[in-house]
Amino acid sequence: MIHTTEIFPGITLYHFPDSRFKQSCLSLQMVRLITKEEAAMNALLPAVLLRGCESAPDIRSITLKLDDLYGASIGAQVRRIGDYQLTGMYGSFIGDRYAMESEGLLTPVVEFMRSLLLEPLTENGGFRKDFVDGEKKNLIAAIQSQMNNKRAYASAQLLKDLCANDPFGLPRLGYEEDVAAIDPVTLYSHYRKILKESRIDLFYVGEQDPQVVADAIKTIFAGVDRDYVNLPAQTPFQGGKEGKRVETMEVAQGKLCMGFTTPINMKHPRYHAMRVFNTLFGGGMTCKLFQNIREKQSLCYDIGSGYYATKGLMTVSAGIDCDKDELVQELILGQLQDCCDGNITEEEMTSAKEALISSLQGVHDSPSAIEGYYLTGLLSGSPETPDDYIAGIRAVTKEDVMEAAKAVQLRCVYFLKGVQ
Amino acid sequence: MEKRYYPHWNETVWFEKLPNGLPIYVVPRPGFTKKLCYFVTDYGAIHTAYTLNGESLRAPDGVAHFLEHKMFDLPNRDVTAEFAALGARTNAFTSYDLTAYYFSCTENFDKNLRLLLEFVSTPYFTPESVEKEQGIIGQEIGMSTDNPDSQSFELLVKAMYRNHPIQTPILGSRDSIAQITDKTLYDCHKAFYRPDNMLLCVVGDVDPAEVAKAATQILPAPDGAVITRQESWEEEMTPVTPTVTAHMEVAMPMFQLGFKCQAPEKGAEAIRKEAIGDLAAEALFGESSALYQRLYEEGIIDGSFGGGFETVDGMAMLLASGDSEDPEAVKDAILAQAAVLLQEGIPQQDFLRMKRSALGRRVRDLDSFDSLCFRICAYHFSGYDYFRFPEIYKTITAQDLLDFIREVVRPERACLCVIYPKDSEVTDK
CATH class of the missing domain: 3.30.830.10 (Metalloenzyme, LuxS/M16 peptidase-like)
Known part of the structure; x- marks a missing residue:
């Protein structure tokens, strides 16, 4: 279904033809191995590029340009997929038939992206200092305001411990002190380097012909000096800290997070069973954790588990009263033991499978979901179509789920505790 | 059903008002597997003062949200699990002026629709289940207390409004929800979960006639009850404090x-x-x-x-x-x-x-x-x-x-x- 076109070495267009939507999307990302040295710079880059370029030298000009393109949007996008950090832009624009005049929108959107990428405003051999300083401040504020969301904060603290020796423990946006240390000249030369060497993936969803999109993309990179450096494959999990860490803060509700490892990653034969186990154990409102710990015992408001398939990690998080962490932790492990022992009902199996299948069937229902699903698959080295994935889920048995549950091992615990 | 076409959007919409008073919108989405269905009542956190057949009632703050949680209970049944077994995701939310129940699915649309209509139109509350919910919502209030976005909005409207009930949080308080009983919930359900106060909306590749048929079969006929509620409040155009x-x-x-x-x-x-x-x-x-x-x-x-x-x-x-x-x-x-x-x-x-x-x-x-x-x-x-x-x-x-x-x-x-x-x-x- 996806047309793949290598535009230049290391620059690939993935084209997903679809005429059902009223909008099209085009994303562009440079794919990097995440490292402490460059994570903060990669996170900062797209925000600086979106501050201004030769054809639109400030944020107001950029907005006016996008308003002219019928309220198109081009946003900075920084993602993490396993060992990789993706830095780039995501654009959305309406289909030509909804434009009042009949001009096409693909060409002007691509041309505008080209200008933003290749004609940034520079001074003294670096990016404009005011742009860099302003966006550093914003990025630092974004990193700090993770603290506003206590659940995200606690999960990030857990991952930091769990992945102390693995690049997966590095935060997607880098560390605050590394952002603070960035200067405009270093950032600009880093940008020149990654533009030259990185794998660059573009993803298009819409009704234009693949050749038309590929020709438009060529115009972006025709003048770029490239020397592509091959991107290494994803690596297995490297391990981290063990034990329990408690942090106190003035919050009304405590956040308990538990980190588990499993040899089952995306390429493992039991991958689909692990997915079903994770959903049955801690996904949605029918899972064991929600039903038993929240509904039956009223011990928490939110509870759930997450599975990071590229690395083989599972986490559980729960919002609880501050004196209940030991009790809730025991109950969570009790539910896990139930899964290992096969105390799993037919309904639980069906609900978990149906929830997974339903979300996979929904992949093709929005351009951003299509982009996210296929790009993640391509970059994790497991490009399974939703249909193949669904077939894999359907074949999972209760015994498979028990085996997946037994493979999971608790490594560390983090508890954010309130002080009143 | 009535077919409406909107050239600006290139959209077709099916509409009908059923004899039981329920308006239905169906927006076809051929080629999409997902179907989304909202069943909504024109009743939210601010509608606490009302009359039911001439009797003036004042429900405790937070009752609309409390009722939303409790609607998922049916005698000896687990509605959420039934949706899950049918491959649907279901949830609900309460805002200041409406309460919405919804599911999305790719298969079994008609069964899911019937389940949604059934559970939202079937009140079933017991003193025990109300007491248990007071614990769960108490936790939710605690979570909201730690959320700066909701806290700042609640502080803002409290500083802005003298009489409009937006100054009360949607969740109510631990004290106000402690006053809620099974009778409170039955009264509010009777007053506001009536087909003529509600709306059914479906987006997806479904048969509009089947939607109308299910809603006609499952929902009750009008019972002649007379409901009024307070909908406007005296407000000066200056805030309480700047x-x-x-x-x-x-x-x-x-x-x-x-x-x-x-x-x-x-x-x-x-x-x-x-x-x-x-x-x-x-x-x-x-x-x-x-x-x-x-x-x-x-x-x-x-x-x-x-x-x-x-x-x-x-x-x-x-x-x-x-x-x-x-x-x-x-x-x-x-x-x-x-x-x-x-x-x-x-x-x-x-x-x-x-x-x-x-x-x-x-x-x-x-x-x-x-x-x-x-x-x-x-x-x-x-x-x-x-x-x-x-x-x-x-x-x-x-x-x-x-x-x-x-x-x-x-x-x-x-x-x-x-x-x-x-x-x-x-x-x-």
């Missing part, structure tokens, strides 16, 4: 700035006023405005800044919010820019570009099942057909925006709420 502050675990001060507006009536005028308010916000401080650029470049605002026209039954405000080291400066700048706009006017070219952009974003928004369902419901309860939005847009002029700004963006109408970091030195002014 500023309110609090300290929480946040990294940077965050603010919400409200300007009180007259509550719009229902119907086309309400929608027109909302569109004017949103466009005026864009002209004054939106991303395409000179003010936004200046404040952003000076580092006074960041990408979190934004705002627009907010309306709930019986109230309306122009709202701007975001993170800032200097929220007072943002407020002063908005007031000063309003004066500049009123003096210089809005160039026609800028105005047309804003309209073009707003309409383009609406077109893109139609790709989102959730957003479309929600807007259809909200517009319906405001007395207007969502898909006729472009007709309203055509009638709006730059002068309408200026008139709105002249009336609303004034110091005496403003109220500023700021949440400062816990360890900061700033004290209440």
Whole structure:
């Protein structure tokens, strides 16, 4: 279904033809191995590029340009997929038939992206200092305001411990002190380097012909000096800290997070069973954790588990009263033991499978979901179509789920505790 | 069912008002596997004062949200598990003026639809289940207490309104929900979960006639009960206090700035006023405005800044919010820019570009099942057909925006709420 076109070495267009939507999307990302040295710079880059370029030298000009393109949007996008950090832009624009005049929108959107990428405003051999300083401040504020969301904060603290020796423990946006240390000249030369060497993936969803999109993309990179450096494959999990860490803060509700490892990653034969186990154990409102710990015992408001398939990690998080962490932790492990022992009902199996299948069937229902699903698959080295994935889920048995549950091992615990 | 076609959007919509009083919208989405269904009652957190067959009742604060949680109980059945077994995801939410129950699925649509209609129309409450829910919602209130976004909005509206019930949190308080009994819930369900006070909306590749058939078979016929409720409240156009502050675990001060507006009536005028308010916000401080650029470049605002026209039954405000080291400066700048706009006017070219952009974003928004369902419901309860939005847009002029700004963006109408970091030195002014 996806047309793949290598535009230049290391620059690939993935084209997903679809005429059902009223909008099209085009994303562009440079794919990097995440490292402490460059994570903060990669996170900062797209925000600086979106501050201004030769054809639109400030944020107001950029907005006016996008308003002219019928309220198109081009946003900075920084993602993490396993060992990789993706830095780039995501654009959305309406289909030509909804434009009042009949001009096409693909060409002007691509041309505008080209200008933003290749004609940034520079001074003294670096990016404009005011742009860099302003966006550093914003990025630092974004990193700090993770603290506003206590659940995200606690999960990030857990991952930091769990992945102390693995690049997966590095935060997607880098560390605050590394952002603070960035200067405009270093950032600009880093940008020149990654533009030259990185794998660059573009993803298009819409009704234009693949050749038309590929020709438009060529115009972006025709003048770029490239020397592509091959991107290494994803690596297995490297391990981290063990034990329990408690942090106190003035919050009304405590956040308990538990980190588990499993040899089952995306390429493992039991991958689909692990997915079903994770959903049955801690996904949605029918899972064991929600039903038993929240509904039956009223011990928490939110509870759930997450599975990071590229690395083989599972986490559980729960919002609880501050004196209940030991009790809730025991109950969570009790539910896990139930899964290992096969105390799993037919309904639980069906609900978990149906929830997974339903979300996979929904992949093709929005351009951003299509982009996210296929790009993640391509970059994790497991490009399974939703249909193949669904077939894999359907074949999972209760015994498979028990085996997946037994493979999971608790490594560390983090508890954010309130002080009143 | 009646078939309506809207050339602006290239959209077809099926509509019918059933004999039991329920309006139904079906928006076909051929080629999509997902189906989304909203079953919504025109009843939310603010509707606590009402009469049922002549008897005046006053329900405890937080009852609409409490009722939403308890609707998922049926005798000896687990509704959520039944949806899950049918491959559907289900959930619900309560806002100030409506309560929505919904599911999305790819298969078994008719069974899921029937289950939704059945559980929302079947009240089943016991003293034990009410008591258990008081514990769960108590936890939810605790979570909301730690959330700076909801806390700052609640503080803002408390500082702005004297009589309108928006000053009470949607969840209520631990004290107010302690007063809720099974009888409270039965009364509220009887009063507000009636087909003629509700709406069914489906987006997806389904047979519209089957939707109407299920709703006719499952929902009760009208029982002749007479319901009234308070829908307007006396409000001065000045806030109770012009500023309110609090300290929480946040990294940077965050603010919400409200300007009180007259509550719009229902119907086309309400929608027109909302569109004017949103466009005026864009002209004054939106991303395409000179003010936004200046404040952003000076580092006074960041990408979190934004705002627009907010309306709930019986109230309306122009709202701007975001993170800032200097929220007072943002407020002063908005007031000063309003004066500049009123003096210089809005160039026609800028105005047309804003309209073009707003309409383009609406077109893109139609790709989102959730957003479309929600807007259809909200517009319906405001007395207007969502898909006729472009007709309203055509009638709006730059002068309408200026008139709105002249009336609303004034110091005496403003109220500023700021949440400062816990360890900061700033004290209440």
